[in-house]
Amino acid sequence: MSYTRDLVLEITNSTPMLVGWYSPELVDPQGLRATEVKGVWRWWARAVIGGALFDECMLVGERSDGILRKPTSDEIESISCLVGKILGLGCATRECVEASRFTLKIETLTQDLERRVRSISGAEGYQRMKLLSLGERRERKLINYIPEGATFKVTVDRVRTRYGDAEDLAVKILVLALQLMGVGKGSRRGLGSLDLNSLDSRITIPSELRKLLDEVYNEAKDVVKKYAKECPRINVKPCNERSLPPMPVMSKLTSKDVSVRADINFNITSVYLIRSSSKDPQEMSRDIHNFFVRSERCRKLYDNPKCYDWLRKNLEAWILGLPRAQKGTGYEVTVKGIDRRASPIIVSYHSENNRFGSGVFVTSILSADWPIGMKWTGRGRDRGRNIIVNEEHIVSAMNTALKEFEKFVRKVVMKADYSLDRDRVWP
Numbered sequence: 001m002s003y004t005r006d007l008v009l010e011i012t013n014s015t016p017m018l019v020g021w022y023s024p025e026l027v028d029p030q031g032l033r034a035t036e037v038k039g040v041w042r043w044w045a046r047a048v049i050g051g052a053l054f055d056e057c058m059l060v061g062e063r064s065d066g067i068l069r070k071p072t073s074d075e076i077e078s079i080s081c082l083v084g085k086i087l088g089l090g091c092a093t094r095e096c097v098e099a100s101r102f103t104l105k106i107e108t109l110t111q112d113l114e115r116r117v118r119s120i121s122g123a124e125g126y127q128r129m130k131l132l133s134l135g136e137r138r139e140r141k142l143i144n145y146i147p148e149g150a151t152f153k154v155t156v157d158r159v160r161t162r163y164g165d166a167e168d169l170a171v172k173i174l175v176l177a178l179q180l181m182g183v184g185k186g187s188r189r190g191l192g193s194l195d196l197n198s199l200d201s202r203i204t205i206p207s208e209l210r211k212l213l214d215e216v217y218n219e220a221k222d223v224v225k226k227y228a229k230e231c232p233r234i235n236v237k238p239c240n241e242r243s244l245p246p247m248p249v250m251s252k253l254t255s256k257d258v259s260v261r262a263d264i265n266f267n268i269t270s271v272y273l274i275r276s277s278s279k280d281p282q283e284m285s286r287d288i289h290n291f292f293v294r295s296e297r298c299r300k301l302y303d304n305p306k307c308y309d310w311l312r313k314n315l316e317a318w319i320l321g322l323p324r325a326q327k328g329t330g331y332e333v334t335v336k337g338i339d340r341r342a343s344p345i346i347v348s349y350h351s352e353n354n355r356f357g358s359g360v361f362v363t364s365i366l367s368a369d370w371p372i373g374m375k376w377t378g379r380g381r382d383r384g385r386n387i388i389v390n391e392e393h394i395v396s397a398m399n400t401a402l403k404e405f406e407k408f409v410r411k412v413v414m415k416a417d418y419s420l421d422r423d424r425v426w427p
Contacts, residue, residue, distance in 0.1 A: 006102070006171045007156040008200040010109070011178065014351045015285060016126065017146040017192040019184040027117050027144045032152050034104045036183040037174075041104075042089055044177035044250075045170060047365070049082045051250035051269065052220040057239040058228075061246025061368065066335030068389055069246040069368035074233040081231035086163050086223060087170040095233075101160050101167065107153040117144050125286040127293045128186040151197070163227065168203045169219045175205055176216055179356055180271070180363050182348050188321075190289045190347040195354040209356045213271060213426040217250060244268070244368035244391050248344065252427045255366065261395040268366045271426040275359040276413035285349035287412045288360050291405060292320050292343070300411050301404075310400050315376050315387060319397035320345065322374070334373040334386070341370060345401065362405075366398055 019036055021028040050071075053059035058078070061069040071079065077095055084091020090100035110116065120129055120143040129145070156174065158167060175196070182192030199205065206212045228234045242258050245251060251268040255261050258268075276284055290296035294317065298307035311317040318331045321343030333339055346363040350356070370389050377384045387393075402420065410418040 003103070004158040004161065004202065005155070006158050006167075006202050007154070007174070009154040009156075009175075009178075010151060010197040011154060011194040012149060012151045012197055012353065013146060013192060014148055014195045014354070015182065015191050015193045015349050016129065016148065017150070017182070017184050018129070018143070018186060019146070019192065025143050027146055029114050030106070031108050031110070031113050031146055031150055032106055032183065034106050037106065037154065037178075038104060040177045040181050040183055040187070041170075041174045042083065044180070045083045045087055045089055045173050046079055047248050048169075048173055048176075048216055048220045048250050049079055049087070049224065050245065050247050051217065051252075052224040053078065053082075053234070054242075054245045054249050054251050054268075055253055056221065056224060057237050057242060058224070058234055059245060059247075059249070060237045060241055060243075063372075066338055066371055066373070068370050068372050068391070068394075069244065071246045074235070075246070078231050078234045081233070082224065082227070086166045086227045086230060087173075088158070088162065088167045089170060101158055101162065102170070103157045103159055105155045105157075107155070109151040109153055110149070113146070113150055116147060116150065118147050119144060125283075125290075126186070126189075126191065127290045127296055128189050128191060163223075165219070166223045166227065169216065169223055171201065171203060172205060172212065172216050172219070175199070176212055179209060179212075179350070179354075180348055180361055181346055186289075188343050188346045189292060190285055190349045190360070193285075193348040193350060195350050196356065197353055199355055207355065209271075209273065209361075210425050212356070213250075217252065217427075220250075244366055244394060246367065247369050248365040248367050250365075255395050260391045261399075264395055264399055266366065266395055266399055267364075267427065269427070270364045270424055272362040272364075272420060272423045273357065273359045273425045274362060274409060274413070274423050276415075279413055281349075281351065281358060284412055285360055288347060288349075288362075288409065291408050292345075297404070297408060300408055309404055311404055314397070314400055315385060316393075316397035316400050318374060318376075318387070319394070319401050322371070329377050329379060331387075332375050332377065333371045334375050335371040338371045344398065345405075364398065364402060366395065368394060370394060 080093045088101035184192040255266040295305040322341040348361045352358045406420040
């Protein structure tokens with residue numbers, strides 16, 4: 001079979017990696033599986049294509065099954081067609097059945113990787129790893145993980161070509177995805193982050209993250225316009241009907257562009273790169289990882305594991321992801337059949353060996369695909385409150401979360417004048 005070698009990467013995990021195996025407590029002897037990388041690749045491909053559709057008034061969504069807004073069946077088919085058929089990542093829907101035009105191979109370069117595997121007790125600085133090691137009765141159980149420093153070779157070959165420019169975009173999206181998100185458990189919280197040590201590509205890929213983000217965004221819009229006729233369910237809607245996107249997307253629009261919370265001009269998507277010359281990078285990554293746990297956040301902000309920050313006062317901590325419940329308290333979804341919603345704030349960490357620079361990479365994405373109802377349960381007299389979610393509430397909660405995050409990072413990097421906007425890379 002003839003093929004084109006598109007990309008060869010050498011990557012090293014910069015944070016503990018929990019990729020699982022046939023049993024979730026164990027680690028695959030290979031260390032990193034192609035399915036893990038493909039999953040991250042497809043998620044970001046959908047976000048990139050969804051952003052192009054949304055900004056071009058081709059993605060609006062509808063309320064459905066207890067979700068505030070989600071893509072319509074036609075929009076789902078359109079995204080599947082563009083990602084699977086046009087970009088070449090493969091699809092299996094009613095109207096698009098096609099195998100991927102790419103093969104992805106992973107080779108483990110670290111010798112005796114199985115001997116490097118450690119138990120959970122060696123990385124208790126990461127709160128997520130502590131939680132993973134708790135059993136149903138809150139007893140400790142053994143969880144294995146791969147410590148920092150395991151190196152892998154990723155090879156991407158194109159087995160056939162149909163839409164060359166769109167397939168080139170897909171390759172760039174893979175590189176971007178491995179910068180913005182890790183792999184395995186806790187991948188949205190910085191675990192399983194992968195440094196890009198070296199890159200050999202048939203196509204030109206920018207060496208700066210901002211330029212890569214701009215190229216991916218602009219080329220996605222070009223692909224959507226050029227190949228819309230190949231996906232017949234794509235339709236342009238009136239832009240005045242547009243609200244928050246019905247799924248996580250890479251967009252350049254703001255909340256004002258979609259007429260939500262006119263008092264807050266908030267980006268639909270933001271990418272930040274946080275660095276500190278006075279803080280150990282690894283320690284900084286662990287601190288930021290722990291922001292999403294209230295007790296750890298309170299310790300850093302108020303030197304006390306119990307506090308009433310604005311996320312607690314406004315009952316908006318659900319924006320950090322659901323479920324958020326412990327010992328009978330916290331946030332519970334009241335919509336039947338829905339119990340989870342991933343965090344819209346994604347964190348990855350990269351060391352100085354990374355091609356696109358070192359630091360904590362943070363991506364925030366506003367979207368309306370939240371359950372419309374949940375209940376907060378507290379202790380004492382304030383035993384419970386029902387929460388009805390709307391788009392204004394989502395923007396307010398994200399605004400509160402990022403303000404608290406900015407204060408938290410100010411403590412971490414030890415700069416009284418720290419501003420999150422100063423570290424914004426995109427848009």
